[in-house]
Structures are given as structure tokens and as C-alpha cells.
Amino acid sequence: MRADTGAAGAYFRSMHAALKGLRVYLSGADSPLYAHGLVGQVITPYIDRLEATFSAWENRVGFMDRFRISRADSGFPVYQNLLTLENDRATAGERLAAIADVETLKAEMADFILRHKAFPAALQEQIAERLYLEEIGQDELFAPxxxxxxxxxxxxxxxxxxxxxxxxxxxxxxxxxxxxxxxxxxxxxxxxxxxxxxxxxxxxxxxxxxxxxxxxxxxxxxxxxxxxxxxxxxxxxxxxxxxxxxxxxxxxxxxxxxxxxxxxxxxxxxxxxxxxxxxxxxxxxxxxxxxxxxxxxxxxxxxxxxxxxxxxxxxxxxxxxxxxxxxxxxxxxxxxxxxxxxxxxxxxxxxxxxxxxxxxxxxxxxxxxxxxxxxxxxxxx
Structure with missing residues (x-):
């Protein structure tokens, strides 16, 4: 999926809605999983990890060309996407140091639009990368x-x-x-x-x-x-x-x-x-x-x-x-x-x-x- 086709956006919207619905189901006191004792309580934090992981991937699509999912089988992102997150976590601090903070980038975007009468795509990609790196450094993700x-x-x-x-x-x-x-x-x-x-x-x-x-x-x-x-x-x-x-x-x-x-x-x-x-x-x-x-x-x-x-x-x-x-x-x-x-x-x-x-x-x-x-x-x- 390319970020500019709209397919990626549709996929992430539907996945976020699905994970939100699953958490509602798991957390309900009348959920059948609570008949199994700890099952619902155990699984919910893993769903939280998945939500954080998909949020990070969504931000990554904002500055990378492609995002691959297993279209014909599970419907989930391919394994390489998970390995990429793990590798990026290791270098997140160093990469963040080289990118301006979000407020500064937003101010630069506004100035660019006023001066050039065009949309600053490169600055938008820097914001997406900054948000992505901040997220993977703070949130617990679904690891291999x-x-x-x-x-x-x-x-x-x-x-x-x-x-x-x-x-x-x-x-x-x-x-x-x-x-x-x-x-x-x-x-x-x-x-x-x-x-x-x-x-x-x-x-x-x-x-x-x-x-x-x-x-x-x-x-x-x-x-x-x-x-x-x-x-x-x-x-x-x-x-x-x-x-x-x-x-x-x-x-x-x-x-x-x-x-x-x-x-x-x-x-x-x-x-x-x-x-x-x-x-x-x-x-x-x-x-x-x-x-x-x-x-x-x-x-x-x-x-x-x-x-x-x-x-x-x-x-x-x-x-x-x-x-x-x-x-x-x-x-x-x-x-x-x-x-x-x-x-x-x-x-x-x-x-x-x-x-x-x-x-x-x-x-x-x-x-x-x-x-x-x-x-x-x-x-x-």
C-alpha cells in the first residue's frame, strides 16, 4: 500500500475501529471471556500494545513510501514491519536529536505556505517522523x-x-x-x-x-x-x-x-x-x-x-x-x-x-x- 493512495488510511481507520471494539468486548463485565477467570484481563494489555503499534505504523506511513500487509492471508502487517519497528526503537533517540520539535516544524510549515503558496510536504513528513519516533520510544509495542x-x-x-x-x-x-x-x-x-x-x-x-x-x-x-x-x-x-x-x-x-x-x-x-x-x-x-x-x-x-x-x-x-x-x-x-x-x-x-x-x-x-x-x-x- 502506498501512503498517497488512500488505501493505507482506510486500512488504519478500520483496524483502529476493530481493536477499539475488541477492547470494549474484552473489558465488559458480561464478556464470556470473564468466565475463564483472568483471560479477558490478560489479553487486554496486548490489544493496547497492538493499538500503539498500529498508531506508530500509521505515523511511519506519513514519511515512508510503502507499507505491506498480508492481504491474502491474515490481513495483518507483514513481519518485516515489526522488525523495522524494533530496529527504529534502537536509533530513535539519535534520530530525534536531528529533527526539530513539532511546534517549530508547524511554525515552519505556516511560514512556507505564506511565502510559497504551496504545501510543504517535506515538513509534514518530518512531523510524521518525529511523532513516530516519539511514540515508539514511549509506548509498549507488540514485539515479535x-x-x-x-x-x-x-x-x-x-x-x-x-x-x-x-x-x-x-x-x-x-x-x-x-x-x-x-x-x-x-x-x-x-x-x-x-x-x-x-x-x-x-x-x-x-x-x-x-x-x-x-x-x-x-x-x-x-x-x-x-x-x-x-x-x-x-x-x-x-x-x-x-x-x-x-x-x-x-x-x-x-x-x-x-x-x-x-x-x-x-x-x-x-x-x-x-x-x-x-x-x-x-x-x-x-x-x-x-x-x-x-x-x-x-x-x-x-x-x-x-x-x-x-x-x-x-x-x-x-x-x-x-x-x-x-x-x-x-x-x-x-x-x-x-x-x-x-x-x-x-x-x-x-x-x-x-x-x-x-x-x-x-x-x-x-x-x-x-x-x-x-x-x-x-x-x-
């Missing part, structure tokens, strides 16, 4: 890999093990999909048990844990867990495979539940061509900010049993979890999950257009549909 964070600590009353709820983010480069992972992990190491577990089998009341904690709570495994989570973050790996790999990497860490929130595909009228049928219908919607459709999938795999550790004279086998795959559901089996949910978020105008076309039932088959109407989201229409 966002380090794990512990948001809950408790004790499993059945076995006395401490467990953590940990989340992290990944932008899959091959599928151009932003994803959020969330795992419940038991820790059977003796050192952490003596630190956290009281004699009554509950969490020690005198232990101050200032949640959230960056990384896995147990410092002995925190660095290695970061590496394992990043290595096993690809969309091509099923949740069951990821849980098994995490389980295999650590003798004393036991993933009991893993959730993956996959955002996308995103459909935008006149920009994406990942579905001719959807694009044709969306093109009939008058406003760009209402001509989009955002889908996401929530995947979950949980441990159905744990094979006990075996210690012998010559060898030993650590405890390993056995994960449940719902084989009665062909789609769950294909995804490698215990359960999954497919969701679609769509503006009211776009939903009306889809409904009027007679295609709504087939397009939304298998999806829970959420319609954005003003500052509200109406679910299960």
Missing part, C-alpha cells in the same frame, strides 16, 4: 516476542504444589498473526515449595509477592522458561505440542493448562483480498471504519493425568503430563486441543450488509458473533 509475566500464584490443595498463571505474546512471522499464550504451571521443586507453602498446605501469608512479576516466578527456571516459550511460540505448533514441549524441557515444571488466543484473520474492504465473498459485501458499507470483520480463535489444552516420576538404580523418568485431545470433535483433533472457540467481531453496518446479502449464516457458521454498535458490543446475535 513479549516476555512471560506471572500474574497469579496459588497452591494446588490436592498435591500441595505451588502453581503460577503465566502469559506471553508472540507475533508469528510466517502466518503474520498476533497471539497471546496463557498457561497454568505447577512447580514441584523443593526450593520453591519451602518458600511458598505453609504447614497447612496453603500459600504462606507472610510472603509478599508483588504481582505481576516479570518472568516465571521461580528464578531458578525463569530464564530457561523464556527461551522455551519463545522457541515453542509458532502458530504451526498445536497447543498440545507446545504444552508437551514445555513439559519435556523442565523436570519440575508441569503445564496443566495452556490457552492460545489467535487474533485474525482481519478483513477490510478495498484492502484485503483474503475472501472475495466477504470483501465484495464489505465494499458496500459506506464508511471505512465500519467496513471490516475481525475474527479470533481461543484454543485450550489441559492435562488429563500425570504419569508419576520413576527413579531407578540406573535411570529415572520425571513426571510427565498427558494432555486431553477432544477426538469426538474433528476440528479439535485437527487443531490439537481439548476445546476451542471461534469468534467474529463486526460493526453493525457491516453485519447488516452481510445479513442483507443472504451470506451471513454461511460466513459466520461455527462462530460466536459479536456486533459493535456505538460503544457497545452485542454478543450472540
Amino acid at each position: 516476542f513479549i516476555l512471560p509475566e506471572t500474574v497469579r500464584v496459588s497452591i494446588n490443595p490436592k498435591n500441595g504444589r505451588p502453581y503460577y498463571v503465566v502469559h506471553w505474546g508472540v507475533f508469528d512471522g510466517s502466518r503474520t498473526l498476533p497471539m497471546v499464550y496463557m498457561a497454568t504451571i505447577e512447580d514441584s521443586s523443593q526450593s520453591i515449595a519451602s518458600m511458598l507453602v505453609a504447614k497447612d498446605g496453603k500459600l504462606k501469608s507472610d510472603v509478599d509477592i508483588p504481582l505481576p512479576v516479570g518472568g516465571l516466578l521461580n528464578p531458578e527456571f525463569a530464564r530457561a522458561f523464556d527461551v522455551s516459550a519463545e522457541r515453542n511460540g509458532a502458530y504451526s505448533l498445536s497447543p498440545a505440542t507446545i504444552a508437551q514441549n514445555l513439559d519435556a524441557d523442565f523436570e519440575f515444571l508441569h503445564p496443566k493448562q495452556l490457552r492460545r488466543f489467535v487474533l485474525g484473520p482481519f478483513y477490510s474492504a478495498g484492502v484485503t483480498d483474503n475472501s472475495d465473498r466477504i470483501s465484495t459485501i464489505l465494499s458496500k458499507v459506506r464508511k471505512d471504519e465500519n467496513a471490516w470483520l475481525l475474527t479470533w480463535t481461543m484454543q485450550e489444552v489441559f492435562s488429563k493425568t500425570e504419569s508419576p516420576a520413576k527413579h531407578g538404580l540406573w535411570s529415572s523418568t520425571p513426571a510427565r503430563d498427558v494432555y486431553h485431545i477432544e477426538t469426538d470433535d474433528l476440528e479439535a483433533t485437527r487443531q490439537g486441543v481439548s476445546a476451542y472457540q471461534k469468534h467474529a467481531l463486526v460493526p453493525h453496518d457491516a453485519y447488516q450488509a452481510l445479513y442483507a446479502s443472504g451470506e451471513a449464516e454461511s460466513i459466520f457458521s461455527g462462530f460466536s458473533v459479536h456486533v459493535v454498535s456505538g460503544n457497545q458490543v452485542i454478543s450472540e446475535v
Whole structure:
């Protein structure tokens, strides 16, 4: 997309509207995601990161010629755009020092217009670059890999093990999909048990844990867990495979539940061509900010049993979890999950257009549909 064609502007308007609608859905007390405890609260900051990232990209389009998205697949920007942000963050301070502040540039623009009776495009590009560099230096963006964070600590009353709820983010480069992972992990190491577990089998009341904690709570495994989570973050790996790999990497860490929130595909009228049928219908919607459709999938795999550790004279086998795959559901089996949910978020105008076309039932088959109407989201229409 070129910045001067108008396609970029339409794309950013529709994406900003979609992310705003998604945040409204996630933050609502009646959101179905709150039935899953921390899920809605965990995902919302990642949406904030995405919004900041798209704002930065929008400013970048103001002084760069091209911006590429995965038009035929996810509808999200290609991975190189994310790497460019990371590289620009490293040099933002140096580049800002060479650009005048925004007020000075605006004054120069006004003077240029008065003297030359023309629009100062070069000065406008400098303002866009300045805003872009300021933004990427201040805001938290959606990086290729966002380090794990512990948001809950408790004790499993059945076995006395401490467990953590940990989340992290990944932008899959091959599928151009932003994803959020969330795992419940038991820790059977003796050192952490003596630190956290009281004699009554509950969490020690005198232990101050200032949640959230960056990384896995147990410092002995925190660095290695970061590496394992990043290595096993690809969309091509099923949740069951990821849980098994995490389980295999650590003798004393036991993933009991893993959730993956996959955002996308995103459909935008006149920009994406990942579905001719959807694009044709969306093109009939008058406003760009209402001509989009955002889908996401929530995947979950949980441990159905744990094979006990075996210690012998010559060898030993650590405890390993056995994960449940719902084989009665062909789609769950294909995804490698215990359960999954497919969701679609769509503006009211776009939903009306889809409904009027007679295609709504087939397009939304298998999806829970959420319609954005003003500052509200109406679910299960």
C-alpha cells in the first residue's frame, strides 16, 4: 500500500475501529471471556500494545513510501514491519536529536505556505517522523516476542504444589498473526515449595509477592522458561505440542493448562483480498471504519493425568503430563486441543450488509458473533 493512495488510511481507520471494539468486548463485565477467570484481563494489555503499534505504523506511513500487509492471508502487517519497528526503537533517540520539535516544524510549515503558496510536504513528513519516533520510544509495542509475566500464584490443595498463571505474546512471522499464550504451571521443586507453602498446605501469608512479576516466578527456571516459550511460540505448533514441549524441557515444571488466543484473520474492504465473498459485501458499507470483520480463535489444552516420576538404580523418568485431545470433535483433533472457540467481531453496518446479502449464516457458521454498535458490543446475535 502506498501512503498517497488512500488505501493505507482506510486500512488504519478500520483496524483502529476493530481493536477499539475488541477492547470494549474484552473489558465488559458480561464478556464470556470473564468466565475463564483472568483471560479477558490478560489479553487486554496486548490489544493496547497492538493499538500503539498500529498508531506508530500509521505515523511511519506519513514519511515512508510503502507499507505491506498480508492481504491474502491474515490481513495483518507483514513481519518485516515489526522488525523495522524494533530496529527504529534502537536509533530513535539519535534520530530525534536531528529533527526539530513539532511546534517549530508547524511554525515552519505556516511560514512556507505564506511565502510559497504551496504545501510543504517535506515538513509534514518530518512531523510524521518525529511523532513516530516519539511514540515508539514511549509506548509498549507488540514485539515479535513479549516476555512471560506471572500474574497469579496459588497452591494446588490436592498435591500441595505451588502453581503460577503465566502469559506471553508472540507475533508469528510466517502466518503474520498476533497471539497471546496463557498457561497454568505447577512447580514441584523443593526450593520453591519451602518458600511458598505453609504447614497447612496453603500459600504462606507472610510472603509478599508483588504481582505481576516479570518472568516465571521461580528464578531458578525463569530464564530457561523464556527461551522455551519463545522457541515453542509458532502458530504451526498445536497447543498440545507446545504444552508437551514445555513439559519435556523442565523436570519440575508441569503445564496443566495452556490457552492460545489467535487474533485474525482481519478483513477490510478495498484492502484485503483474503475472501472475495466477504470483501465484495464489505465494499458496500459506506464508511471505512465500519467496513471490516475481525475474527479470533481461543484454543485450550489441559492435562488429563500425570504419569508419576520413576527413579531407578540406573535411570529415572520425571513426571510427565498427558494432555486431553477432544477426538469426538474433528476440528479439535485437527487443531490439537481439548476445546476451542471461534469468534467474529463486526460493526453493525457491516453485519447488516452481510445479513442483507443472504451470506451471513454461511460466513459466520461455527462462530460466536459479536456486533459493535456505538460503544457497545452485542454478543450472540
